Amino acid sequence: MWRRIIYHPEVNYALRQTLVLCLPIAVGWLLGDLRQGLLFSLVPACCNNAGLDTPHKRFFKRLIIGGSLFAFCSFMILYAGEQGVPLPIIMLVMALMLGVTAEISPLHGRLLPASLIAAIFTLSLAGRVPLWQPPLLYILGTIWYGLFNWLWFRLWKEQPMRETLSLLYRELADYCEAKYTLLTRLTDPQTALPPLLARQQKAVDLINTCYQQMYMLAASQDNHYQRLTRAFQVALDLQEHISVSLHQPEEVQKLVEQSHAEAVIRWNAQTIAARLRVLADDILYHRYPERFTMDKPLQALEKISRQNKDNPVGNFCYYHFSRIARVLRTQRPLYRRDLMADRQRRLPLIPALKSYLSLKSPGLRSAARYGVMLAFASSLALFFNLPKPYWILMTVMFVSLNGYGATRVRIQHRAMGTLAGLVIAAVMLRLHAPESVMLLVMLALTLIGNLFIRKFYGWATIGFTITTVFTLQLLSLNGVQLLIPRLMDTLIGCLIAFGGMIWLWPQWQSGLLRQNAHDALEAYQEALQLLLGQEQEPAKLAWQRMRVNQAHNALFNSLHQAMQEPNFNASYLKDMQLWVTHSQFIVEHINAMTILAREHTMLTESLAQRYLQSCEIALQRCQQRLEYDGPSSDSNVLEAPEDFHQGPVTILERHVKRILGHLSTMHTISSLTWSQRPHQGRWLSRRLRKSP
Known part of the structure; x- marks a missing residue:
C-alpha cells in the first residue's frame, strides 16, 4: 500500500510541490517572521x-x-x-x-x-x-x-521516466483492446477510426516525451536507467506491432462468418491488454514482473489461421500477436535499437537572437x-x-496558453474557480479563525490542490484562491476588503487574455494544417526511400519510423485543435479529417513495412525502384496540391504509372499498393478541399513556400 501512495504520480507531485512551498512558511512562523516566509513562498x-x-x-x-x-x-x-x-x-x-x-x-x-x-x-x-x-x-x-x-x-531518481513509461504502457493496452476487440464494428472508417486515432496519437505523444526525457537525463549513458531504457525499447516494439494496418473489413467479416475468430482475437487482445496494465503498475511501483505466457490464446489463433489459409486476417493477427507475446514473455526487445539523441532545436544565444529578430x-x-x-x-x-494591477497581470499570465482551445478552457476554469474560491474564503474569514488554524487550512488546501491541478484545474483554482486570500489576510489583515476587487481583476484579466489570443497574431491551427500535411508527406517520402532503397540500416529505419509517427501526430493534433476554433469552414475541416484518416493508414503501412524490412522480407532491386518511383510521383502529386491553389491542369502534375507487376503479390507489395491507393484518394480530397479553405491569416499566402 505504501508503494501506491508514495510512488503514485499525483501524490508524489503534490507532496513535492507542497513541501517546497510550505517549508519556508513553517520556518518563518517558527522564527516569528511569518511575513518573510509567506513572501519566500x-x-x-x-x-x-x-x-x-x-x-x-x-x-x-x-x-x-x-x-x-x-x-x-x-x-x-x-x-x-x-x-x-x-x-x-x-x-x-x-x-x-x-x-x-x-x-x-x-x-x-x-x-x-x-x-x-x-x-x-x-x-x-x-x-x-x-x-x-x-x-x-x-x-x-x-x-x-x-x-x-x-x-x-x-x-526518486527514476520516477519521472517511470511515470511516463507507465502511462505509455496503459495507453498501448487501451489502444490494443479498442482496436482488436470490436473487429466487426470497424467497417466504417468515418465512425470507427477517430477514437483509435486519438489513442494512437496519445501513445506517440508519450513516446516523444520518453525520447525527450532520455535526452535531457542522458539516460542512455546512465547505468541507473538501463532497465527503463529496455522497457522503452519494448514499448517501441509493442507500438510497432499494435499499430500496423488491419483495415480489411471484407476479409475480416468473411473470417468471422467462417469461424469463431472474433472471440479468439478478442481473447488474445484482452490478454495482452491485461498484461500491459500489470507491467505499467510494475514499472511505476518498482516491482519485478511475474512470469507470463499466453500459449493457449495463440494456439487457438494459430489453428484458425491454418484452417483459413486463404484469408490473410488470421495469419496477420497470429504473426503480430505472437511477437507481442514473445516481447511480453521475455521482457526484452525484438530488436536492440540505437536510441538516437532527440532532435530538439536548440540554438546558442547569438544565432537564436538573429532568428528572433525576424x-x-x-x-x-x-x-x-x-x-x-x-x-x-x-x-x-x-x-x-x-x-x-498585479492581480490582473497575473491572471493574464496564468490563463494564456499556446492554443485557442486550451486558453478558452483555462479561462473558464480560472474564472469559475476564482469565483467559488472567493465566496468560500469570504465565509471562512467571517469565522475569525486563529493564525495557526488558517495555516493548517492553507497546508491542506495546497496539498489537495496539487493533487488535482493536472487533471482538474478549476477545482484546484478554488483551493489556491482561498489560500491566496488567507495569505493577503495574514500579510495585511485586509483580505475581506480585497474579495470583490480581486474577482473583478480576474474577470478583466481573463477577457484581456481571450481577446489577445484571438486578435493578436493568433496561430490558428486551421492555417497550419497545410504546412503540417506537407511535412508529413516529406517524412513518408524519406521513409519509403529507406524501405525501398538499396541500404536498409535497422537503426535508421527505426528512427525514421518514429519520425513518420511524429509528423502524423503533429498533423492530427493540428486538426484536433482546429476543430475547436471559431468561425472556420466546417466542410473544410471535415474533408481534412478524411485526409488525415488516409494519412494514418499510410503510417500503419510504414510501420508494417519497417518490421518486414528488418526481417529481410524485401523486393527485388528493380521492382523496389519502380515501386519507389510510383510512390514518389504520388507523393509529389499530393504535395503540389498542397503548395498550389490553382486547377490541377495548371500545376504540371506528374501522373503515376500503371500497374506493371504480374504474378503473385507479396506482403510488402500489398502494403505499397495500399499506400498508392491512399495517396490517390488524398490527392482527390486535396483538389476539392483547398477551394473551401479559410481565407484569413497565413492562408492569404497563395503558395505554401517561396521559391528559392
Missing part, C-alpha cells in the same frame, strides 16, 4: 512555470539562468518604476527582451512567462520593501527550490502578444487609477 510559483523542476543533465545551469532572470526582472520593474517609466512600457519592453529564450529551445521558452510573473509579484511589493530585497528573495528562493528538487530527484519568428510573435496584453492591462489600470 512566491518563488516556487515562478520556478514551476519556468520548468525548473524538470530533471535535466544541465539542471543547475538552468537554475542559475532562471534565478538570474527572476532577479533581473524584479530589479528592473522596481528601478524603472522609481525613475518614472510608465508601467505599460516596462511590461512591453521586458516581454520583448525575454522572448529570445523561446528561440533557444522550447524548455528555455518557459522562462519568458515565469520571468514576467516574477516581475508582477514584485510589483505587488513596490513601496513596501527596499529595492534590493525582492531580487535577493528570488535568488535565495531559487537556490532553495533547486536544492530541494535536486534532493527529491536523488531520492518578423516570422514564432518566439517574437508570442513575446509581442504577452507584451501587448500586459501593456493594455497596465494602461487600463492606469485609466481606472489602480496603482498596482
Whole structure:
C-alpha cells in the first residue's frame, strides 16, 4: 500500500510541490517572521512555470539562468518604476527582451512567462520593501527550490521516466483492446477510426516525451536507467506491432462468418491488454514482473489461421500477436535499437537572437502578444487609477496558453474557480479563525490542490484562491476588503487574455494544417526511400519510423485543435479529417513495412525502384496540391504509372499498393478541399513556400 501512495504520480507531485512551498512558511512562523516566509513562498510559483523542476543533465545551469532572470526582472520593474517609466512600457519592453529564450529551445521558452510573473509579484511589493530585497528573495528562493528538487530527484531518481513509461504502457493496452476487440464494428472508417486515432496519437505523444526525457537525463549513458531504457525499447516494439494496418473489413467479416475468430482475437487482445496494465503498475511501483505466457490464446489463433489459409486476417493477427507475446514473455526487445539523441532545436544565444529578430519568428510573435496584453492591462489600470494591477497581470499570465482551445478552457476554469474560491474564503474569514488554524487550512488546501491541478484545474483554482486570500489576510489583515476587487481583476484579466489570443497574431491551427500535411508527406517520402532503397540500416529505419509517427501526430493534433476554433469552414475541416484518416493508414503501412524490412522480407532491386518511383510521383502529386491553389491542369502534375507487376503479390507489395491507393484518394480530397479553405491569416499566402 505504501508503494501506491508514495510512488503514485499525483501524490508524489503534490507532496513535492507542497513541501517546497510550505517549508519556508513553517520556518518563518517558527522564527516569528511569518511575513518573510509567506513572501519566500512566491518563488516556487515562478520556478514551476519556468520548468525548473524538470530533471535535466544541465539542471543547475538552468537554475542559475532562471534565478538570474527572476532577479533581473524584479530589479528592473522596481528601478524603472522609481525613475518614472510608465508601467505599460516596462511590461512591453521586458516581454520583448525575454522572448529570445523561446528561440533557444522550447524548455528555455518557459522562462519568458515565469520571468514576467516574477516581475508582477514584485510589483505587488513596490513601496513596501527596499529595492534590493525582492531580487535577493528570488535568488535565495531559487537556490532553495533547486536544492530541494535536486534532493527529491536523488531520492526518486527514476520516477519521472517511470511515470511516463507507465502511462505509455496503459495507453498501448487501451489502444490494443479498442482496436482488436470490436473487429466487426470497424467497417466504417468515418465512425470507427477517430477514437483509435486519438489513442494512437496519445501513445506517440508519450513516446516523444520518453525520447525527450532520455535526452535531457542522458539516460542512455546512465547505468541507473538501463532497465527503463529496455522497457522503452519494448514499448517501441509493442507500438510497432499494435499499430500496423488491419483495415480489411471484407476479409475480416468473411473470417468471422467462417469461424469463431472474433472471440479468439478478442481473447488474445484482452490478454495482452491485461498484461500491459500489470507491467505499467510494475514499472511505476518498482516491482519485478511475474512470469507470463499466453500459449493457449495463440494456439487457438494459430489453428484458425491454418484452417483459413486463404484469408490473410488470421495469419496477420497470429504473426503480430505472437511477437507481442514473445516481447511480453521475455521482457526484452525484438530488436536492440540505437536510441538516437532527440532532435530538439536548440540554438546558442547569438544565432537564436538573429532568428528572433525576424518578423516570422514564432518566439517574437508570442513575446509581442504577452507584451501587448500586459501593456493594455497596465494602461487600463492606469485609466481606472489602480496603482498596482498585479492581480490582473497575473491572471493574464496564468490563463494564456499556446492554443485557442486550451486558453478558452483555462479561462473558464480560472474564472469559475476564482469565483467559488472567493465566496468560500469570504465565509471562512467571517469565522475569525486563529493564525495557526488558517495555516493548517492553507497546508491542506495546497496539498489537495496539487493533487488535482493536472487533471482538474478549476477545482484546484478554488483551493489556491482561498489560500491566496488567507495569505493577503495574514500579510495585511485586509483580505475581506480585497474579495470583490480581486474577482473583478480576474474577470478583466481573463477577457484581456481571450481577446489577445484571438486578435493578436493568433496561430490558428486551421492555417497550419497545410504546412503540417506537407511535412508529413516529406517524412513518408524519406521513409519509403529507406524501405525501398538499396541500404536498409535497422537503426535508421527505426528512427525514421518514429519520425513518420511524429509528423502524423503533429498533423492530427493540428486538426484536433482546429476543430475547436471559431468561425472556420466546417466542410473544410471535415474533408481534412478524411485526409488525415488516409494519412494514418499510410503510417500503419510504414510501420508494417519497417518490421518486414528488418526481417529481410524485401523486393527485388528493380521492382523496389519502380515501386519507389510510383510512390514518389504520388507523393509529389499530393504535395503540389498542397503548395498550389490553382486547377490541377495548371500545376504540371506528374501522373503515376500503371500497374506493371504480374504474378503473385507479396506482403510488402500489398502494403505499397495500399499506400498508392491512399495517396490517390488524398490527392482527390486535396483538389476539392483547398477551394473551401479559410481565407484569413497565413492562408492569404497563395503558395505554401517561396521559391528559392
